[in-house]
Amino acid sequence: MTREAGKRKGGVGQLLIPLIAIALLVIFNLIRDPSFFSIETKTNNTGNTVLAGNLISIINGASELAILAMGMTLVTAACGGQDISVGAAAAIAGSVFVRIIRGAAPVTGGTVIGAFLACCAVAMLFGSFNGMLVAVFRIQPMIATLILYTCGRSIAYWINGGATPTIDSPITGAIGSFIPGIPVPTPVIIVAVMALLFSLTFRFTTLGLYTQAVGINESSARLNGINVTLIKLVSFIILGICVSVAGSIGVCRLGLINHETLLIDIEMDTILAVAIGGNSLGGGKFKISGSILGAYVIQMLTITLYAMKVSSTDVKAYKAIVIILLVVIGSPVVKRWFTKVIGNMRNARKIRGAAKEGV
Amino acid sequence: MKKRREPFTDTQLLMTITICIFVVMYVLAMIFLGGGFLRAQQIFDLLNDNAALIIVSCGLTVVMIGGGIDISVGGVTSLVVMSCVLYLNGNGNPFLSFLLALGIGLAFGILHGLLVSYLEIQPFIVTLAGMFFARGMTTILSVNPQKLAHEGLNAFRGIKIEIPWLGYIAKNGNLIPGRIELGVVMALLCVIVVFLILKFTRLGRNFYALGGNQQSALMLGINVKKTRFMTYLISGLLSGIAGFVFMMHTGAGNATNAAGAEMNAIASSIIGGTLLTGGVGNIIGTFFGTLTLTTIKKIVVTSGLKDPWWQSISTGAMLLFFIVLQSIVLSRRGKSKAKE
Numbered sequence: 001m002t003r004e005a006g007k008r009k010g011g012v013g014q015l016l017i018p019l020i021a022i023a024l025l026v027i028f029n030l031i032r033d034p035s036f037f038s039i040e041t042k043t044n045n046t047g048n049t050v051l052a053g054n055l056i057s058i059i060n061g062a063s064e065l066a067i068l069a070m071g072m073t074l075v076t077a078a079c080g081g082q083d084i085s086v087g088a089a090a091a092i093a094g095s096v097f098v099r100i101i102r103g104a105a106p107v108t109g110g111t112v113i114g115a116f117l118a119c120c121a122v123a124m125l126f127g128s129f130n131g132m133l134v135a136v137f138r139i140q141p142m143i144a145t146l147i148l149y150t151c152g153r154s155i156a157y158w159i160n161g162g163a164t165p166t167i168d169s170p171i172t173g174a175i176g177s178f179i180p181g182i183p184v185p186t187p188v189i190i191v192a193v194m195a196l197l198f199s200l201t202f203r204f205t206t207l208g209l210y211t212q213a214v215g216i217n218e219s220s221a222r223l224n225g226i227n228v229t230l231i232k233l234v235s236f237i238i239l240g241i242c243v244s245v246a247g248s249i250g251v252c253r254l255g256l257i258n259h260e261t262l263l264i265d266i267e268m269d270t271i272l273a274v275a276i277g278g279n280s281l282g283g284g285k286f287k288i289s290g291s292i293l294g295a296y297v298i299q300m301l302t303i304t305l306y307a308m309k310v311s312s313t314d315v316k317a318y319k320a321i322v323i324i325l326l327v328v329i330g331s332p333v334v335k336r337w338f339t340k341v342i343g344n345m346r347n348a349r350k351i352r353g354a355a356k357e358g359v
Numbered sequence: 360m361k362k363r364r365e366p367f368t369d370t371q372l373l374m375t376i377t378i379c380i381f382v383v384m385y386v387l388a389m390i391f392l393g394g395g396f397l398r399a400q401q402i403f404d405l406l407n408d409n410a411a412l413i414i415v416s417c418g419l420t421v422v423m424i425g426g427g428i429d430i431s432v433g434g435v436t437s438l439v440v441m442s443c444v445l446y447l448n449g450n451g452n453p454f455l456s457f458l459l460a461l462g463i464g465l466a467f468g469i470l471h472g473l474l475v476s477y478l479e480i481q482p483f484i485v486t487l488a489g490m491f492f493a494r495g496m497t498t499i500l501s502v503n504p505q506k507l508a509h510e511g512l513n514a515f516r517g518i519k520i521e522i523p524w525l526g527y528i529a530k531n532g533n534l535i536p537g538r539i540e541l542g543v544v545m546a547l548l549c550v551i552v553v554f555l556i557l558k559f560t561r562l563g564r565n566f567y568a569l570g571g572n573q574q575s576a577l578m579l580g581i582n583v584k585k586t587r588f589m590t591y592l593i594s595g596l597l598s599g600i601a602g603f604v605f606m607m608h609t610g611a612g613n614a615t616n617a618a619g620a621e622m623n624a625i626a627s628s629i630i631g632g633t634l635l636t637g638g639v640g641n642i643i644g645t646f647f648g649t650l651t652l653t654t655i656k657k658i659v660v661t662s663g664l665k666d667p668w669w670q671s672i673s674t675g676a677m678l679l680f681f682i683v684l685q686s687i688v689l690s691r692r693g694k695s696k697a698k699e
Contacts, residue, residue, distance in 0.1 A: 154675075272487065316495035317495025
C-alpha cells in the first residue's frame with residue numbers, strides 16, 4: 001500500500017472522481033425529479049425564516065462526516081492507516097458535553113463553551129492515547145484504535161451513568177439546527193469555519209508539508225530533521241479536536257446522548273470519504289478538499305436513496321454497489337487502461353494526420 | 360560442529376505468549392472464581408458459543424497473513440444465516456442449504472479477490488463495501504427475525520456429542536455429561552485444515568511470502584495476484600461455513616446476527632499473534648486468541664462486575680495489554696537481531 005503512495009498524482013486530477021460522482025448524482029436526480037434541488041424558505045417552529053430542501057439537508061447532514069473526514073485525512077496521510085475509533089470517541093466527547101451542560105443549572109453561552117472545551121480536552125486525550133500507540137509503540141493505526149473502538153461506547157455509557165440523558169436548552173438547540181436570524185443551518189457554518197481553520201493552518205505552518213513527507217517516506221523524513229513521532233501524534237490530536245466538534249454537533253442536533261446510536265458506523269463512512277476524495281489510504285500526499293467532497297458524495301447518495309423510498313436499513317446495499325463502481329473507475333488498473341486507450345487514439349490520429357499530409 | 364537450535368520465529372513466539380497467557384488466565388479463574396470454571400463444560404460452552412467466530416477468525420488470519428484485511432466477514436456470515444433460514448423455511452433441502460452457504464461465501468470471496476488483486480483497489484474499501492452490501496441484503500431479505508422451522512434440521516441441530524467422563528454431578532445427583540455441539544467439530548476441522556494448508560502446502564508458504572514482502576515474493580516467481588486472490592477466496596468460503604454453523608447454533612436469522620464479528624475476529628487474530636502488516640501469524644494462535652477474548656468476558660461476568668460496560672472496557676484493556684506487549688517483544692527482538 002505504501003509503495004503506491006508516492007506515485008499518486010496530486011492536483012485537480014485527484015478531485016476528478018468525487019466531482020464526477022457528484023455530477024452523476026446531480027444529473028441522475030434532475031432526471032428523476034427536476035425539482036429535487038429546489039431550495040425554499042420556510043418558517044420553522046421557533047419562528048425563524050430558514051432554508052429548506054434536499055440540497056440543504058444534504059449539506060447539513062454531511063456536517064459531522066465532513067468534519068471527521070478532515071481530521072481523518074491528516075491521520076491517513078501521516079500514518080498510512082486509519083482511525084476506526086472516531087465514532088466511539090465522538091460518543092465519549094458527546095457524553096462529557098452533555099454531562100457538563102446538565103450539571104450547570106442555567107445554561108448560558110459560557111457553560112456551552114466550557115462544556116465544549118472540556119469535551120475537546122477529553123477527545124484530545126483519547127486522540128493522544130491512540131497517537132502514542134501509533135507513534136511511540138509503532139502499532140498499526142487500525143489495530144491501535146481497535147482498542148478504543150471496542151470499549152469507547154461502553155465508556156460513554158459509563159459516563160452517562162447507564163442512561164441516555166437529554167439536554168434541552170435554546171443554545172444547544174441553536175447549535176444543532178439554526179441560529180435565530182441566520183437561514184443557514186449552524187452545522188454548515190461550523191464546517192466552513194473548520195475548513196477555514198485547516199486551510200489557514202496549512203498556509204501558515206509547515207504541518208501539511210511535514211505530514212506529507214512523513215507519509216511518503218518516514219525514514220527520509222526523519223533524516224531531514226522532521227520529528228516523525230510528533231507529527232503523527234499531532235495528527236491524532238487534531239483528529240481528536242474534529243471528533244469533539246462532531247460529537248457536540250451530533251448531541252445538539254438530537255438533544256440527547258445515546259451511546260449506542262450517536263454517529264453509529266461513522267468511522268466506516270469517514271474512511272470511505274477519504275478514499276473517495278482520491279487520497280491514498282497508504283499515506284503520503286493528501287487533499288483535505290477531496291475528503292470533504294467525498295463526505296458530500298456519501299450524504300448525497302444516502303439522501304437520493306431515501307428520496308427513492310429505500311428504507312434506511314436497506315440503503316447500505318445500494319450504497320455498496322455505487323461505492324464499488326466508483327472505486328473500480330478510480331482503480332489503478334482501469335486508469336492505466338484508459339490512459340493507454342487514449343494514448344492509442346492520439347497516436348492513431350497523428351499517424352492518420354501524417355498520412356494525409358504525405359498525400 | 361555444535362548443532363545450533365533453531366531460534367523461535369516471530370510467529371511462534373507470539374503464539375507461545377498467547378497460549379501461556381490464556382492458560383495462566385484460566386488457571387487463575389479456576390483458583391479465584393471456582394464454580395463453573397472447574398467444570399470441563401465451561402470450555403465446551405465457550406466453544407459452543409463461539410464456533411462461528413473461530414471459523415471466521417481463521418479466514419481473517421489467512422487474509423492478514425497475506426497482508427490484506429477483510430472486514431466483510433461478519434456481514435457475510437449474517438447474510439448466509441438469513442438466506443439459509445429463509446430457504447429452509449420454504450421447505451428447502453438441508454444439504455442444498457449448506458451448498459447455498461458455501462456459494463454465498465465463495466461469491467463474496469471471489470468478488471473481493473478479483474477487485475483487490477486484479478483491479479488493485481484498497482482491500483479495506485472493497486471489503487467495507489462488501490460488508491455494507493451483505494448487511495443491506497440481510498435486511499432486504501427480512502427485517503424481522505426469522506425462526507428456523509425446518510424439522511429435520513432442527514432435529515439435527517439438537518444432536519450433541521456427549522462425553523460422560525467430562526461431565527459433572529448436578530445438585531440433584533444426576534450426572535450431566537459434557538456436551539459439544541456439531542458446530543464445534545466443524546470449527547475444529549476448519550482450524551486443522553487451514554493449519555495444514557498454511558504449514559505444508561506451497562500455497563500456504565506463498566501466503567507468508569506475499570505478506571512478508573510482496574516484491575521479493577514476485578521475484579521468487581510467486582504468482583502474487585493469484586495468491587492474494589486465494590486469501591480472499593478462503594476467507595469468503597470460511598465466512599460461508601461460519602454462517603451455517605451460526606445458524607446451527609442459534610436456529611434463527613436476525614438482521615443483527617454476528618454484529619461486530621469482523622472486529623472480534625480481527626481482535627482474536629491479533630491476540631493470537633497475527634500482525635496486520637502481514638507475513639506473521641498462526642492459526643493455532645488465532646484459535647487461542649478467540650478463546651482468550653471470550654474467556655475474559657466470561658470472567659468479568661462471573662466475578663460480579665455486573666454493570667453492562669465492564670465487559671467491553673475489560674476487553675479493551677486486554678487488547679491494549681496484548682498489543683503493547685507484542686510491540687515491545689518484537690522491537691526488543693529487532694534490536695537484539697541488529698546487534699548480532
